[in-house]
Amino acid sequence: MRPLEHKKLLTLIAPREFQRLLVDTLQKREVGGYTIVPATGAGASGVRSGLLASDSNVLIYVIISEARLQLVLEDLDELMRGGYRLKALVSDIAILPRKPAAGADQ
């Protein structure tokens, strides 16, 4: 069995209006892989029911290396300091890679 790889999982919770902005931010750091899931909820900004385009959230999942994560977090920090309301969660994960790392036993 191919060995598990240790990576970081970056989870972004943001209004749907920020989706394009966040994807552009990720792509600027050459992060090409991400998963977007519609979401609902509530918070300091009010209820996000998902019924209207202006009332919906998204979850953006990104599996990323530690080095690239730091660059992305710096960009997100700049957006947050500018007032953009979003949450960035970082967790450690182990992932079964689609392609084993070079030199690893099959």
Add this chain to the structure above:
Amino acid sequence: MPSGLLHSLVDPAILFFVFGVFAGLVRSNLEIPAAISKFFSLYLLMALGLKGGASLAETGLPVEGVLALLAAIGMAALVPAYSFLILGRRISPFDAAAVAATYGSVSAVTFIAAQQFLRNHEVAFGGHMTVAMVLMESPAIVMAVLLASLVRTRLARAAPAGTAAPPLAALSMRAVLHEAFTDGAHLLLIGSLVIGYLTGEHGAQVMQPFTGAIFKGILAFFLLEMGLLVARQFKESKVRLGPFLIGFALLMPVFNATLALALAWALGLARGDAMLLAVLSASASYIVVPAIVRYAIPEARPGVYFTMALGVTFPFNILLGIPLYFAMSGMI
């Protein structure tokens, strides 16, 4: 009870809105699937655009239509300007800019409900009023973004050296305008208007089963969903608006409508067009503008501008405002 108000309240679509508010307040688990809800809002815009375009093709753009469009542009510029001046005295300038943008723009659903009200009362209106609605959507957004930029510049200059927030990297007028004019709902409305105009009477007849026969039913369903949303927003919003903002959300629409009717009287607009101009001026956007403002003025609190527009002004206009503006339009 004035007959216009009574007639409005026994309209099935309006009653479904009231029912939706009731269901939301008693915390029913009644839920409209999100995808269907989004389809409804797109359908209503498409039908609105197609019907407006076909009507415009039939009647052309008379002098009165041109005057109505000029009045619409005038109101779209005036309302956010004085709203910002009034609000800026009591709330943060970013919140003021966002609320000014919201109230300077329009609510398509309120406009559709007003059109239905006029049809029920057999009062004619021009297809150019849909064009007026399109024209009124965006100027407020541009004004608000400019105002917010001015406020940011002023705050940055006033801040001690090294403490000012960095300039927003993602914010540029070009990006904001791109968002405003390529917003899906906005684009669909414009596209439908153009298609309705190009296909004219023949197109209207072909589309009648889709845009005519089922229109009221879908409007009723959509207003049911809006009632649920209004109740939830009002109950669960953590932002307490306070008497000033609630007063603004209730009184400003009436003031804006009065100003619009005065302008309509001065220009000699017909009753139906005058009333729709009043409704457009009195309504506040809770779909297009909040989405853009969240991106363009992130310092503003969505709990303020969104709750005001959706939780206070929208139900006021739907239940009381439309019959009130109709009654006022009969006096000019």
